[in-house]
Amino acid sequence: MSTATTIVKPVMPERHYLNDNYGIRSWLLTKDHKRIAILYLITITFFFFLGGIFAALIRLHLLTPNGELFQSDTYNKLFTMHGVNMIFFFLVPSVPATLGNFLLPIMIGTKDLAFPKINLLSWYIFVVGAGFALAALVTGGVDTGWTFYAPLSTGYLRTHVILLAVGVLIAGFASIFTGLNFIVTVHRMRAPGMTWGRLPLFVWANYATSIIMILGTPVIAITLILVALERGFHIGIFDPNLGGDPVLFQHMFWFYSHPAVYIMILPGMGVISEIVTCFSRKRVFGYSFIAFSSIAIAVFGFVVWAHHMFVAGISVYSALVFSVLSYAVAIPSAVKVFNWTATMYKGSVKLDTPMLYALAFIGLFTIGGMTGLFLAALGLDIHIHDTYFVIAHFHYVMVGGMVTAYLGGLHFWWPKITGRMYPEPPAKLAALVTFIGFNLTFFPQFILGYLGMPRRYWAYPPEFQVLNVLSTAGASILAVGFILPLIYFAWSLKFGEIAGDNPWQAAGLEWETSSPPPTHNFDKPPVVTKEPYHYGDEEADGVH
Amino acid sequence: MNFNFQIFPTKASDMAGQVDSLYLFLVLLTTFFSLLIALLILFFAIKYRRTPERKAEQIHGSTLLEIVWSVIPLGISMVIFAWGAQIYYHMERAPANALEIYGVGKQWMWKFQHPGGQREINELHVPMGRPVKVTLISQDVIHSFFVPAFRVKQDVLPNRYVFTWFTATVPGTYHLFCSQYCGTKHSGMVGSVVVMTQEDYANWLASGKAEGSLASQGEKLFQQYGCTTCHRPDSGARGPNLDGLYGRSVRLEDNRVVLADDNYIRESILEPNAKVVSGFRSIMPTFRGVVGEEDLISITEYIKHLSEQELNPLNNRSTPTQIRDNEVPNIQQQQRVPQGPRPATEPGKKP
Numbered sequence: 081m082s083t084a085t086t087i088v089k090p091v092m093p094e095r096h097y098l099n100d101n102y103g104i105r106s107w108l109l110t111k112d113h114k115r116i117a118i119l120y121l122i123t124i125t126f127f128f129f130l131g132g133i134f135a136a137l138i139r140l141h142l143l144t145p146n147g148e149l150f151q152s153d154t155y156n157k158l159f160t161m162h163g164v165n166m167i168f169f170f171l172v173p174s175v176p177a178t179l180g181n182f183l184l185p186i187m188i189g190t191k192d193l194a195f196p197k198i199n200l201l202s203w204y205i206f207v208v209g210a211g212f213a214l215a216a217l218v219t220g221g222v223d224t225g226w227t228f229y230a231p232l233s234t235g236y237l238r239t240h241v242i243l244l245a246v247g248v249l250i251a252g253f254a255s256i257f258t259g260l261n262f263i264v265t266v267h268r269m270r271a272p273g274m275t276w277g278r279l280p281l282f283v284w285a286n287y288a289t290s291i292i293m294i295l296g297t298p299v300i301a302i303t304l305i306l307v308a309l310e311r312g313f314h315i316g317i318f319d320p321n322l323g324g325d326p327v328l329f330q331h332m333f334w335f336y337s338h339p340a341v342y343i344m345i346l347p348g349m350g351v352i353s354e355i356v357t358c359f360s361r362k363r364v365f366g367y368s369f370i371a372f373s374s375i376a377i378a379v380f381g382f383v384v385w386a387h388h389m390f391v392a393g394i395s396v397y398s399a400l401v402f403s404v405l406s407y408a409v410a411i412p413s414a415v416k417v418f419n420w421t422a423t424m425y426k427g428s429v430k431l432d433t434p435m436l437y438a439l440a441f442i443g444l445f446t447i448g449g450m451t452g453l454f455l456a457a458l459g460l461d462i463h464i465h466d467t468y469f470v471i472a473h474f475h476y477v478m479v480g481g482m483v484t485a486y487l488g489g490l491h492f493w494w495p496k497i498t499g500r501m502y503p504e505p506p507a508k509l510a511a512l513v514t515f516i517g518f519n520l521t522f523f524p525q526f527i528l529g530y531l532g533m534p535r536r537y538w539a540y541p542p543e544f545q546v547l548n549v550l551s552t553a554g555a556s557i558l559a560v561g562f563i564l565p566l567i568y569f570a571w572s573l574k575f576g577e578i579a580g581d582n583p584w585q586a587a588g589l590e591w592e593t594s595s596p597p598p599t600h601n602f603d604k605p606p607v608v609t610k611e612p613y614h615y616g617d618e619e620a621d622g623v624h
Numbered sequence: 625m626n627f628n629f630q631i632f633p634t635k636a637s638d639m640a641g642q643v644d645s646l647y648l649f650l651v652l653l654t655t656f657f658s659l660l661i662a663l664l665i666l667f668f669a670i671k672y673r674r675t676p677e678r679k680a681e682q683i684h685g686s687t688l689l690e691i692v693w694s695v696i697p698l699g700i701s702m703v704i705f706a707w708g709a710q711i712y713y714h715m716e717r718a719p720a721n722a723l724e725i726y727g728v729g730k731q732w733m734w735k736f737q738h739p740g741g742q743r744e745i746n747e748l749h750v751p752m753g754r755p756v757k758v759t760l761i762s763q764d765v766i767h768s769f770f771v772p773a774f775r776v777k778q779d780v781l782p783n784r785y786v787f788t789w790f791t792a793t794v795p796g797t798y799h800l801f802c803s804q805y806c807g808t809k810h811s812g813m814v815g816s817v818v819v820m821t822q823e824d825y826a827n828w829l830a831s832g833k834a835e836g837s838l839a840s841q842g843e844k845l846f847q848q849y850g851c852t853t854c855h856r857p858d859s860g861a862r863g864p865n866l867d868g869l870y871g872r873s874v875r876l877e878d879n880r881v882v883l884a885d886d887n888y889i890r891e892s893i894l895e896p897n898a899k900v901v902s903g904f905r906s907i908m909p910t911f912r913g914v915v916g917e918e919d920l921i922s923i924t925e926y927i928k929h930l931s932e933q934e935l936n937p938l939n940n941r942s943t944p945t946q947i948r949d950n951e952v953p954n955i956q957q958q959q960r961v962p963q964g965p966r967p968a969t970e971p972g973k974k975p
Binding site (some may be wrong): 108147153156165198223225227229231232235237240247277321326327360361362363364365366367368369390391392393394396400403404407408410415417418419421422423424426427428429430431439441443446447450451453454456457458459460461462463465466467471527530531532534536537538539540541543549613616 | 629630631632633634644646647652653654657658662664665669671672673674675678679680681682683684685686690691693694697698701702704705707708709711713714715716731740764765766768770772773775776777778779781782783784786799802803804805806807808809810811812829830866
């Protein structure tokens with residue numbers, strides 16, 4: 081397996097962002113984007129495992145058809161808190177706020193984001209929002225479902241809906257600030273020579289994500305404020321008893337929440353472009369097509385929201401329009417998948433852990449994306465809407481896609497972030513376990529959905545049990561796959577091999593600085609003279 | 625544990641086969657592309673695995689390939705779109721001869737009313753081989769009427785009638801689910817749809833205890849709530865005459881013209897001031913909170929019935945204040961029309 085013979089054993093740099101300053105204040109008042117990324121990383125890891133515990137309890141409950149483990153109210157709270165946690169407090173910030181925060185300035189060759197204080201503020205806002213959500217949780221939980229559909233959420237449930245809505249609302253500002261910061265940074269702070277055509281695709285993906293964050297998030301904020309107003313002050317907006325329109329809620333909710341799906345997947349696509357090129361030692365196939373497909377997804381993503389509402393009582397004509405537009409948004413995603421695959425062609429492929437995750441991503445995202453075509457087909461959506469088919473579809477995209485990309489990215493840049501390597505054998509094992517566990521968990525749910533099992537069911541007809549048991553078995557394997565990295569990443573902080581500046585011989589400015597990078601990222605401001613993914617050049621130079 | 629294992633749900637409607645065909649097509653398509661990508665990845669990973677001797681060949685891309693793999697998926701997806709749209713279009717248009725059944729969803733049960741006045745809870749009996757149109761409304765939050773065996777689903781909204789329709793093809797008992805999360809006992813809001821042969825269905829209807837047809841129940845309510853005080857077919861009426869109203873266009877005070885359908889009638893009972901008929905004052909009190917959804921259905925059915933009477937009058941309550949095709953009369957028009965018996969051109973009128 082060993083290809084590179086290292087002559088000089090790498091050493092840790094003397095000063096870097098982690099040892100520049102010590103003490104709790106140096107972290108909580110830091111304006112360093114890298115430290116803020118670490119703060120985010122710790123916070124969202126907590127929410128990932130909290131959401132994961134809810135998921136585990138849901139799967140455990142569904143082992144038996146008659147709802148024997150929890151009361152139905154408890155079950156409803158579990159799936160609500162699972163969804164809210166995972167979406168608003170893990171997936172939305174996952175790659176942008178951690179890897180994006182850490183890497184974006186380094187990748188474009190600058191010393192920090194444009195507004196370092198706003199960046200820190202974004203984390204504090206996120207924590208305050210998360211605090212509200214946790215408060216809603218410990219004071220009894222909320223059972224609206226993560227979708228907060230009115231009039232159920234505004235007039236019928238007795239849980240702390242407003243508390244949770246305020247939490248999500250506040251956390252939304254964190255993502256607006258991150259988006260704003262990224263856009264300004266990419267426009268104004270690129271290093272000399274870092275033209276738009278030389279931006280790493282990870283930066284393009286985060287740039288596209290930022291556009292959605294700043295344009296979409298205010299709409300969910302408004303929607304949640306209206307929910308709170310109706311619930312708290314009986315101002316009729318969505319509840320027909322007060323003169324409102326419940327379908328209006330769905331339009332407003334999905335106007336954000338569909339583009340939010342792209343907030344949750346585009347940065348992952350950016351990660352994959354970086355990993356596939358590095359481990360194939362290839363220039364990316366069709367750079368401009370991948371870059372512009374990110375922008376196309378961000379733009380088209382705003383005009384497909386009503387495909388969540390085909391059975392909600394919208395007109396036949398609007399259903400036709402939203403269906404055809406939904407197919408349009410599928411094309412840029414397909415283009416990306418084909419380009420990644422083509423990038424491997426005639427490459428020099430090495431299957432290290434990040435690459436395993438990247439390949440898993442391509443496969444699982446293909447299934448996740450293509451099952452979206454089922455749901456966009458009007459006549460078929462009528463049957464599978466609000467069933468486990470939908471659950472399986474979006475978990476293939478969100479877990480098979482985004483979580484896989486996030487883990488791949490975390491492994492890929494772990495040596496850059498910490499200066500140490502994670503141990504390869506357990507990491508490969510974890511990638512494999514995750515892949516198997518994931519498919520066993522969610523593949524049976526496609527079949528369950530087509531058979532007609534509705535989502536959010538506390539009890540279900542006995543003929544659905546076999547598939548549910550399979551799914552729960554898969555979830556227990558998946559849990560192992562997620563806990564393993566937590567253990568070996570923690571282990572590697574102290575015992576991992578010293579990584580050196582560029583353990584993967586990867587292209588990109590982030591690999592030209594030390595690992596971990598100094599507080600100001602570069603000792604000398606970089607000047608960019610090469611194309612992105614200049615893999616052929618490096619090998620010609622004999623760096624390898 | 626029940627080890628019955630299926631891949632496809634039971635097919636019990638004429639549309640089920642069509643939906644399954646599209647599903648199967650998409651399953652094959654997804655399998656093809658997923659395998660294509662997976663095999664290519666595996667093939668490249670093995671064939672081009674890193675060895676000291678070989679170096680990667682740098683390729684920048686190919687515009688031709690990009691066009692090919694954008695246009696082909698676009699073409700395929702347009703086929704899926706058209707196929708799905710065609711099924712949907714069919715499902716959204718109920719045939720005119722459909723048997724009309726009403727359903728009310730509430731936390732957490734389904735109530736159904738047959739035109740003959742039979743009522744049932746969490747069970748719906750329908751005949752096979754005949755289109756059945758279920759008009760649905762919710763009493764509280766959003767529910768969803770889902771019968772997997774028929775491949776139909778429709779969100780049931782508060783404050784608005786929506787419908788779904790199907791033609792059942794196989795006798796049997798099938799799941800009815802609520803598929804829109806509706807609170808604590810969402811998963812308990814289930815029932816069954818019983819498909820019967822037309823003969824059995826007729827027997828079942830006959831055996832049901834009904835206090836007269838829906839329309840006659842509606843007529844009783846119409847009198848009970850005092851609607852007849854104003855909605856009279858004579859010139860002095862303070863409210864518009866409702867004979868022949870259903871299915872006609874109505875001119876409103878602000879000159880808008882709306883169709884008098886179920887939703888219009890229901891809204892006019894609950895929110896009389898929302899759409900005031902041209903020429904009338906808004907003096908009607910609201911019946912929100914007074915008349916329940918099931919009674920609203922009966923009253924609407926009665927008003928519908930008045931339109932059917934129009935074509936085939938059963939009594940002599942008809943007066944000259946008839947509704948024209950495109951307009952509801954206002955008071956001025958009522959006064960302009962000469963008093964007295966209806967012109968002899970009207971057929972079938974009893975003295």
